[in-house]
Amino acid sequence: MTETAQTAQTAQTAPTGQTRQTAGTRQAVSFTGAVKTFGAVRAVDGVDLELAAGETVALLGRNGAGKSTAISLLLGLHEPDEGVVRLFGVTPEESVRAGRVGAMLQDGRPVPRVTVGELVGFVARTYPRPIPVAEALELAGIAELADRRVDRLSGGQQQRVRFAVALIGNPALIVLDEPTAALDVEARHAFWDSMRAYARRGHTVLFSTHYLEEADANADRIVVIDRGRIVADGSGEQLRRAAGGNLVSFDLAGAGTEGLTLLPGVVSVEVRGDRARLRTEDSDATVIALAERGAIRGLEVVAASLDDAFLALTSPADAASAPSSLPSAPPSSLPSSPASSANLEAV
Numbered sequence: 001m002t003e004t005a006q007t008a009q010t011a012q013t014a015p016t017g018q019t020r021q022t023a024g025t026r027q028a029v030s031f032t033g034a035v036k037t038f039g040a041v042r043a044v045d046g047v048d049l050e051l052a053a054g055e056t057v058a059l060l061g062r063n064g065a066g067k068s069t070a071i072s073l074l075l076g077l078h079e080p081d082e083g084v085v086r087l088f089g090v091t092p093e094e095s096v097r098a099g100r101v102g103a104m105l106q107d108g109r110p111v112p113r114v115t116v117g118e119l120v121g122f123v124a125r126t127y128p129r130p131i132p133v134a135e136a137l138e139l140a141g142i143a144e145l146a147d148r149r150v151d152r153l154s155g156g157q158q159q160r161v162r163f164a165v166a167l168i169g170n171p172a173l174i175v176l177d178e179p180t181a182a183l184d185v186e187a188r189h190a191f192w193d194s195m196r197a198y199a200r201r202g203h204t205v206l207f208s209t210h211y212l213e214e215a216d217a218n219a220d221r222i223v224v225i226d227r228g229r230i231v232a233d234g235s236g237e238q239l240r241r242a243a244g245g246n247l248v249s250f251d252l253a254g255a256g257t258e259g260l261t262l263l264p265g266v267v268s269v270e271v272r273g274d275r276a277r278l279r280t281e282d283s284d285a286t287v288i289a290l291a292e293r294g295a296i297r298g299l300e301v302v303a304a305s306l307d308d309a310f311l312a313l314t315s316p317a318d319a320a321s322a323p324s325s326l327p328s329a330p331p332s333s334l335p336s337s338p339a340s341s342a343n344l345e346a347v
């Protein structure tokens with residue numbers, strides 16, 4: 001059965017209003033000690049995460065980090081081996097049945113011979129409180145495609161149809177698994193404009209991505225996942241700071257590197273040729289100490305980029321799918337959290 005068919009079935013078999021909602025909760029998503037293993041791979045390895053209602057959160061990680069598995073747990077597509085996942089205080093299944101969750105997943109083939117309007121209209125009828133089809137198409141930026149056949153659209157257009165399908169039920173929570181993968185720059189911008197318009201209505205959005213800039217530009221919060229574990233959670237700025245806020249570089253000019261790691265604030269030292277690069281949490285103190293050593297030739301201080309932070313926080317790609325005998329998560333001063341229904345299978 002396709003996910004759309006499942007959604008249609010669950011929507012029809014669950015009377016509106018049957019779902020409990022935790023009194024007064026403003027929590028959209030919670031993972032508590034969630035674990036999901038595939039053989040020796042701990043794809044999700046003890047995740048604790050909460051998303052408040054109305055937040056837009058990016059789930060950022062390398063290939064194989066566990067993003068899609070975490071999203072599958074969130075949507076109830078997989079059961080956790082350990083721990084608990086809740087959406088709006090109830091099980092994912094209950095939330096999906098109540099039409100509170102919309103999702104745009106990674107895979108899916110276009111349904112042949114139906115128009116965009118017909119497809120979105122069909123999915124709308126499976127929800128208790130859909131928004132008008134025209135409004136969903138407008139929000140997704142594809143109003144002019146209503147009468148076009150879905151299987152004859154470009155990849156970018158199909159992606160936006162998937163987005164319309166995900167939001168037609170007016171879900172309180174929308175989950176987007178790498179929504180801009182394979183889109184060109186213009187299509188990406190257009191997609192994020194649509195996403196932000198939806199988020200501005202007060203909905204909760206969780207999206208996964210490999211793109212740091214997209215996470216930084218479009219999310220209130222970035223959750224970094226690495227080998228199934230959350231290794232950082234906060235704003236882009238907090239991530240930069242957590243990974244060592246500044247980079248101090250200077251010419252060694254023949255001087256040794258002894259003791260550089262012991263300088264105040266220094267988190268790591270990298271030497272390339274005759275130039276040393278220190279990642280530091282306190283660049284003032286580091287520079288003063290370097291001056292005292294007389295090592296300030298060609299001195300440069302720059303803020304660590306989000307790329308630097310991401311690389312510092314996560315494991316190399318070849319380690320990402322290894323069974324986890326993990327080192328402890330890198331220190332993070334940051335606080336720490338997705339859902340769904342009809343989707344890609346339908347588009």
Ligand SMILES: Nc1ncnc2c1ncn2[C@@H]1O[C@H](COP(=O)(O)OP(=O)(O)OP(=O)(O)O)[C@@H](O)[C@H]1O
Binds near residue numbers: 038061068
């Ligand atoms: N059904 C499955 N059977 C076996 N292993 C799986 C399965 N699903 C995921 N895995 C493994 O779990 C780990 C996490 O995979 P997951 O797809 O969640 O990562 P991801 O962060 O979404 O990666 P990507 O960015 O490449 O999509 C990987 O090592 C993957 O090979």
